[in-house]
Amino acid sequence: MLKDGITEIIQQxxxxxxxxxxxxxxxxxQHQAEKVFPAGSLIDLAIAAYIEDQWKNNPEIVNEEMEVTDLSRVRGAGIIGDLRRTNWSVRDLVYLTSAITDNVATNLLIEKFDIYEIDEWLKKNYPGLRLGRELMRYSASGQDNECTATSVDKLITHLMTTQNPFCALIRNALSNHTIPTDLTFYGDNILTYNKLGRDRRARHEVCAFMTKKAPVFCTVLSSYKGRDIEDRLFFQELSKLIFSHVKTAKIEK
Known part of the structure; x- marks a missing residue:
C-alpha cells in the first residue's frame, strides 16, 4: 500500500x-506536513504566485522590463548574469525561474515587486511560506526563505489547476525538462511538471502529473546532510513507488 511503502522508505x-x-x-x-524547511529555489513559485495576483489587475505588468546590472549579479545557480543581453521582461523572468534556478533572475523579480509586499501577501495566502531575503544574500535581521509541505502543496495545486494564461506559462516552464529528475525518475511516458529546490541545507522537489481521472501532486522536502547518493536514492525510491501505483491504477492508502 502507498502509505506503508512511503513510511518504510523514510525509515530506511x-x-x-x-x-x-x-x-x-x-x-x-502526509508526513511532517507542517515542518519548516529552508525554501531553496521553491521560493520561485511563491514569487510567481504573487506576480500572478498582480497580473490579474494589471495584465501589462508581464511586459515591463528590468535590467541586469553589476549590483544584480550574485553567485550560485543561473545564466542571465553572464549573458550579453541585459534587459528582461517580467514574463521572461517568471518563465526562467519556474523552469530552472537562476539567482539573478529571482532577485530582479524580488527587487521589482518588493520583498516586504511579497512576504506579507504570502503570509495571508500561503501560511508557511516566507520570503525573508534575496537569494545568495543575507538578511540583516537574520530572516530566511522558508516553506512547509502544506504551503508548497497548496501552491503547486493552485498553479497547476488555475486556468489562465499566466499559470499556463508557469506550467509550460515546469514541464520543460528533458532529463528525468529524481522524483520523476520512473515517470516514463507520463507528462510531468516539476520544480527542484536545492541548496546546501535542503533537497526539495515538487511534481505534478495527470492520470486519466485526476491529477497527482507530490511534495517532498528534506534536510541535506551531504549524503548525495542516499538522498538521490530516497527520492528515486519514492518515485518508483508512486509511479508504480499510478501505472497500475492503485492510488490508494
Missing part, C-alpha cells in the same frame, strides 16, 4: 523529510 533512509501525496483534492499520504 533515515531522512528528515516532509511528504505529501495528493490524488485530486484527496490527501493520500
Amino acid at each position: 533512509y533515515d531522512i528528515d523529510a516532509s511528504v505529501i501525496v495528493k490524488y485530486g483534492d484527496q490527501v493520500m499520504y
